Amino acid sequence: MKPKIGIIGGGAIGLFFAARLSLYADVTVFVRRTEQQVRLNAEGIKLGTDTYSVRSEVTGEQSFRHQDLLFVTVKSYQLAGLKAQLETFPKETPLAFLTNGIGHIEWLKELSAETILLGITSHGVVRRSDREVESSGSGETTLGIWCGSFDEGLKEYLTTLPDFPVSFSANIFKEIYRKLLINTAINPLTALLNVPNGSLLTNKEFHGLLLEVVREANRVLQVENGIEVVEEICRNTAFNWSSMAVDLLHKRKTEIDAIVLPVLKMLEEKELSAERLTMLYQLIKGKENENAKLDD
Secondary structure, X not given: OOOEXXXXXXXXXXXXXXXXXXXXXXXEEEEOOHHHHHHHXXXXXXXXXXXXXXXXXXXXXXXXXXXXXXXEOOOHHHOHHHHHHHOOOOOOOOEEEOOOOOOOHHHHOOOOOOOEEEEEEOOOEEEOOOOEEEEOOOOOEEEEXXXXXXXXXXXXXXXXXXXXXXXXXXXXXXXHHHHHHHHHHHHHHHHHHOOOOOHHHHOHHHHXXXXXXXXXXXXXXXXXXXXXXXXXXXXXXXXOOOHHHHHXXXXXXXXXXXXXHHHHHHHHHOOOOOHHHHHHHHHHHHHHHHHHHHHO
C-alpha cells in the first residue's frame, strides 16, 4: 500500500516534490488559491515533458487530513500565517520543513506536532505556471529529526526511491549551515548584481566580493572548506538564477530575513564585525521597500 504524503505549498519545490513522489505515493498538494487547486486536479503537474496526476486541496479546507508525512515547502515568511492550518492535521503527523535559512527554527516550538523534521534540497527548480515546473538538473534531499521519532519503515521507503535521492542525517544542522553559507553568499549578491550564479566566479570584482562575504559568514557557520563549497555550487549552477535574484527581479518579497539576518545576529552575539553582510542585508531590504512603494 502506498504511503500518503502531503505537500504544503504550490511553488516550485512543492510542485516538483509532488510530481516526483506521485510515482511512489498517494500525494495530496495543499495550496493557498482555489484557482491553482482546480487546475492541478484537472490537468495535473507538468514537469518537463511529462504530466503527473495529483490530488489538490485548499489549505485549511482540506478533507485529506490523515497523512503519513507532510512536507512544508512554503517560503519562510509565509510560515507564521500557516500555523492554524498546520494545527488542523493530527499531532501524530510528521512535519518535514524544506524551508530556506534558520529564521523559522524558534517558531517551530509553537507547533503541537510530535515529530518535526528539518530538511534541505539541492534540486534546482523553476515554476512556470500554477501547474508547470522545470528542473535544471539532478539534486538530492537531506532530512534530519529535530524532535520526536520517525517511522523506520517510512524512512527506508524514502531512502530507496529510484531517481529521487533522499538521505537522513544524524547532524542535520551541519547540512543546514552548509546550505545557509551557500545561500548567504550567493543569493544577495546575485540579486543585487542581477546576474546568474556563475558570474560570481567569472567576474573578478564579483568574485572578490563573494570571497569576502563567505569569510565573514563562515566565522560563525564554521563550514569546512567554506570557500571551496560555495565556489563549487557557483560552478555547478553557473547558468542558474538564485531564488532571491528571481524574487527581486519580479518585485517579490525575498527570504533575506530567514537567510542573512540570523547570520548577522550570530556574528553580533560573538561581537564579530559584519560589514559586508550588513550592507547586503540593508540593500536587499531597501530594494524590497522600493518595490513595495511601486505596488501601492
